[in-house]
Amino acid sequence: MYYGNIISILSSSKERGIQIAETLGKLHENGKIQIYYRKKGNYIRSVLFTPEYPEKILETAESLSLSSIFFLYLPENPSWIDGELALLASSMGIPGYIVTNLSEDKVRKLLKGLTIQNYPIIRDIEEYEGKEKDKGIIYVDRAFVVKGVGVVITGFSYTKVNIHDKFKTIPGNKIIEIKSIQVLDEDQQSVDSGVRIGFALRNAKEEEMKDVKILSTDKIPITKEFEAKVTLYPWSEVHENGKYHLIFNGISIMSELVIEGDKVKVKTPYEIPLADRMIILNVNAKQGKPRVAGFLENPKLI
Known part of the structure; x- marks a missing residue:
């Protein structure tokens, strides 16, 4: 069964952000939020980067909120944009790394007062493998119809999912059933937390799913x-x-x-x-x- 974790890259430099992401995975989806993957056995790492920051602050914050770890790049001459990214990382309260060539003293002074002030400082990107915790939800970013299959959604799993499992749509409060599961274009019987997924749904219509953000289990209030x-x-x-x-x-x-x-x-x-x-x-x-x-x-x- 596939499992994985999700990493965010925070960088005011588009070029440096892409370099860091490519060190950790290979580009598979090139939208407002780029998604890079690396597969090792049953483990899949997903790396998220928003190349259009600072214009796309909502997308940058959303991708960070999907993640359990971040890599924050600080350039030689930080600007207000880098400060805003540092605030974003500090606000999320998750583990992370500061990627920079700046001295440790300068980094600590720049980040003084933030929760990330004493986070590890690295120059070279380190391999990281983990697993997202079970939140009892599935994040949904797209819903569309595939001929011969029906309504399909893509997103990330934050709970174990089996074929025939039932979930509640948010918003909407409609009960839907998982008809089939795909991970990296391969059919699966089940999937664990932290994986980019494609689900075909039963008891779902496209117009009902277009505004759905999350699928939730009954156990989650x-x-x-x-x-x-x-x-x-x-x-x-x-x-x-x-x-x-x-x-x-x-x-x-x-x-x-x-x-x-x-x-x-x-x-x-x-x-x-x-x-x-x-x-x-x-x-x-x-x-x-x-x-x-x-x-x-x-x-x-x-």
Whole structure:
């Protein structure tokens, strides 16, 4: 059974980002988010890179929220763009590496105050193999019809999936069944966490699936309202009451935030499964201000 992990490359330099990604895998999908793969036995590494950053900040944040580890490249002369990427990495709260030729002292000073301040610094890319934890969900990025097969989705698995397993669509709350499984164009009977997948579905129509972001198991609670601890950066332009993008599990969703001290009450437009960390983005921040406003953690149902 295939299993794997997902790695994000964060780089203000398109050329350097692609170099790092190619060290870890081979390009297979060249869209807004590039996907590189490397297969070793039953292990598959997926590497994500957004070449159009800083324009595509939502896609960059979404790909990071799909990942369990990152490689952050710092150039010789860092700019505000590199600072924003460092904030993004720090907000996600996952392990990572700082890739740079800068001295350790300079890196520590640049990252002072961030959770990634003391992360390992490397010059050469290291091999990394792991497995995504079971979140009880499947991330969905595309839904389309294949003649003779029916509705097909692509995405990433964050739970073990077998043929005939049933899941709930989010949004939509419709129960669908997994009719067949493909990994790297090969038919499978099952797949584990951390793998790029293609599923043919039963009891699904294309128009019902076009807005689906996640498939969820029955064991995962979903909600439209929750409370969490909030951390806001001092320079963020987030008001006590307002609508901002929350990024988690590969999706971004405009949400209402009511902030009281270090606590926040959140309302989302549809029911979602909660994530350990959620990045707050203010895409309308004034020029010169980072769009990464902070993050939520330890969410609880109200």
